[in-house]
Amino acid sequence: MSTNFQMKHLLGIRELSADQITHLLDTAESFRDVSRREIKKVPALRGRTVINLFFEPSTRTRTSFEIAAKRLSADAINISVSTSSVSKGETLLDTARNLQAMSPDCIVIRHSSAGAPYHLTRVCNAAIVNAGDGSHEHPTQALLDALTIREHKNGIAGLKVAIIGDILHSRVARSNIYLLSKLGATVRVAGPGTLVPKEFAELIEQGVRIESRIEDAVAGADVVMVLRIQRERQTDAFFPSIREYAVHYGLHLSHLNLAAPDAIVMHPGPMNRGIEISSEIADGGRSLILDQVTNGVAVRMAVLYLLAGTSDGAEKRSEDAAAADDLSDSSRSAGGVRGRSRHQKRGTRN
Ligand code: CP
Numbered sequence: 001m002s003t004n005f006q007m008k009h010l011l012g013i014r015e016l017s018a019d020q021i022t023h024l025l026d027t028a029e030s031f032r033d034v035s036r037r038e039i040k041k042v043p044a045l046r047g048r049t050v051i052n053l054f055f056e057p058s059t060r061t062r063t064s065f066e067i068a069a070k071r072l073s074a075d076a077i078n079i080s081v082s083t084s085s086v087s088k089g090e091t092l093l094d095t096a097r098n099l100q101a102m103s104p105d106c107i108v109i110r111h112s113s114a115g116a117p118y119h120l121t122r123v124c125n126a127a128i129v130n131a132g133d134g135s136h137e138h139p140t141q142a143l144l145d146a147l148t149i150r151e152h153k154n155g156i157a158g159l160k161v162a163i164i165g166d167i168l169h170s171r172v173a174r175s176n177i178y179l180l181s182k183l184g185a186t187v188r189v190a191g192p193g194t195l196v197p198k199e200f201a202e203l204i205e206q207g208v209r210i211e212s213r214i215e216d217a218v219a220g221a222d223v224v225m226v227l228r229i230q231r232e233r234q235t236d237a238f239f240p241s242i243r244e245y246a247v248h249y250g251l252h253l254s255h256l257n258l259a260a261p262d263a264i265v266m267h268p269g270p271m272n273r274g275i276e277i278s279s280e281i282a283d284g285g286r287s288l289i290l291d292q293v294t295n296g297v298a299v300r301m302a303v304l305y306l307l308a309g310t311s312d313g314a315e316k317r318s319e320d321a322a323a324a325d326d327l328s329d330s331s332r333s334a335g336g337v338r339g340r341s342r343h344q345k346r347g348t349r350n
Helices: 018-036 060-071 092-100 116-123 139-153 171-182 200-204 214-218 242-249 289-307 313-334
Strands: 049-054 075-080 106-111 127-133 160-164 186-190 209-211 223-226 264-266
Touching (some): 018 289, 049 092, 060 289, 092 106, 092 116, 139 171, 171 186, 264 289
16 A cells, blocks of 8 residues: 555545555544643644635534644634635636635635645645535545544444435535445445436446335444435425434434444434434444544544645645654654654555
8 A cells, every 4th residue: 555645625525546545545544643632732833824714514523624734733713715815706717716825725615616635736835635526526525534444443344334315415425435345345325316416327336226115224333424414505305304304214223223233323404303323322332433523633634634734745745754753753752642653654564
């Protein structure tokens, strides 16, 4: 396995190789330790600037990118779109050009339009990170989900994963299906016929199974992933009523009893309690919903560390080693990590 990440941007999971995904997860695993220390900071991105540009609401993603940047000693700037010049009619690309003029090393963008992060790469030298673009992809969510699964299941290959809910509008479903398939899990999706898009036929060939009944998707599953009903993206009536959806596609204990005895339950948040998931499951012993949020910080630290070390991808690879040494020095002086962390042992995992 190559330990060089060799990506300038993170636009989606689809274009990543299994090795790159594994390298990101290994890097995140070593950063998880930083957040458990009393002093939650390493100097890996000292002097770097990260801009969070969110055109859609976010609690988890925006906060964890900001925390991740700060724990890496980067300067983190949050742009609130409602108080920026976007509200005066400035275009996305003009906003991006103006931000680039201030020399950020990384721009993290969430936007309601699929492809918006890609457009930024055309006018910015900074590394661009997709924090969710329309119904397209949410790569860091899939990575934090994978880190959580790996932590609790000791691996991903061979697992049976059920994804339940609004597949049509879900960037989380897309990114997770790409990631889990690349790492060798089998994926079943279930939702009302109107919320499972036709393009998923292409994914079925890669082994993704579409089920119309929640029971068939959950039977024997090791992981049950529940998705939010995205009413803000629904322009048509995809199901008769929320109550009806809750009856037929809400996850209840009776469904979970069909899964593997040690099955875990995940939800990317925000949750609609009592609609797609019952509170007894959301707050129950098998729920890893808050573990996912915790792992989001580690994953975003890894992404920023691997991408924002420099705005030049080629130069970045040679500087990675120096940044890793900084991290190693800091880890030793903070006393939190014994010896070198996993991603610092370059050349030993090939
Ligand atoms: N899972 C997720 O993207 O949550 P936020 O919308 O709160 O960022």
